[in-house]
Amino acid sequence: MNNIIYNLVLGMSLIFIQALFLNNINFLEFLNPFIYIYIIIYFPIKNNRPVFILTSFIYGLLMDLFSDTHGIHSASTLCIAYFRPYLLKLFFGMAYEHQVVKFNSLELKQNIFYLFSMVIIHHIILFSLEVFDLSKINLIFQNVISNSIFTFLSVFILYEFLMRKS
């Protein structure tokens, strides 16, 4: 019960921080960190997949409402929520199958690979839906690569803050 409230509060505050402050950073005119996906990446592992997928979709839809985009955040949060178990299996292997992965004690190398691939998937879907024009594929790639580095760093710092304190 405690855990649910903690995650609810964390999720809502991440959305507010994202919408009111981080979307306005615009470093070098187009760089923004999308840290709101932190909660989808590091949500405690449970076996209730349909609920997790549905909540992630609604979470993305809220972000869409705030930032005047049309289904792009919901599509990308939905995709990372769906692909998460496969990536976990890929990077943590046996430990994940036996359900002994704890997010607050991950090995650095595995954690970096896992986090980076989640961020890349999210950003590829986000920006290709946002631009929605195959002739501008250069613009998509430029946005994906530069923004995912930015997002990766900020989510990683947030992880160190929230998970490593205990």
Added chain:
Amino acid sequence: MQRIIYFLIRNKNFILFLMLLSISISLNISYNEYNKSKFINSSNFIFSSLYNTKYTVSKYLNLEYQNKLLLEENKNLKQILFNSKTNFRINEKIDSMDFEIITGSVIKNSYSKSNNFITIDRGSSDGIGIDNGVISSNGVVGIIDKTTTNFSRFISVLNTKFLLNAKFKNSNYFGVLSWNGKSINQVQLKDVPKQAKVKIGDTIVTGGNSLIFPKGILIGYIKSFKLDNSENYLELEVSLSTDMTNIENIYIIGNNNVTEINLLNE
């Protein structure tokens, strides 16, 4: 039958995923097709009041710059007024107005995406309607695309769906203004006939062919030009006169003759 149900139960995650994905992609496609989004936008009550609260706090940080802009504009207007040959007074009441002007402030700006929308603190109760033009002290910034009672939202010039008729200030050649999504202070003017005499630094203004803006409002200055792929038309890079990253006080222009002119086209 049993097998179908069993199949559905086994793949319920994947089906749920596909269903939700198609919802969000259809949202995106319907937006891209009709240029109007019906469900999702931040001019609805909850989100705009939130942004409004943020604006009331943060506007004080920008006051000095905005005051300077307004003062500069006032100076230019006074200069025109005092040097004009016809003698009209400032407090003169105008009987029939073609264009009505409403002032407003930006409460949510955005310029880093490829389709940018900006929310303002005036709505239909202030007399704002869809397809009104929006300008700042320095030039064109957008066109209203959705209103609620107290707030409205406009398509920024920095939106790949934005199209506007524009012409040269010193000749009557005109073209279509749009944005390719790359640089936030440059827009493109396309379909200009190649006979047009173009000089770098020339001024581009609104064309007056549309009912949205009156003729001759500043848009920007020519930065470079080249022939387009068909080799019949010029494509111009125009640097915007307005700094889109820092707009606050804006004017909304409504055309009073729209309904009458539209009657002709029916």
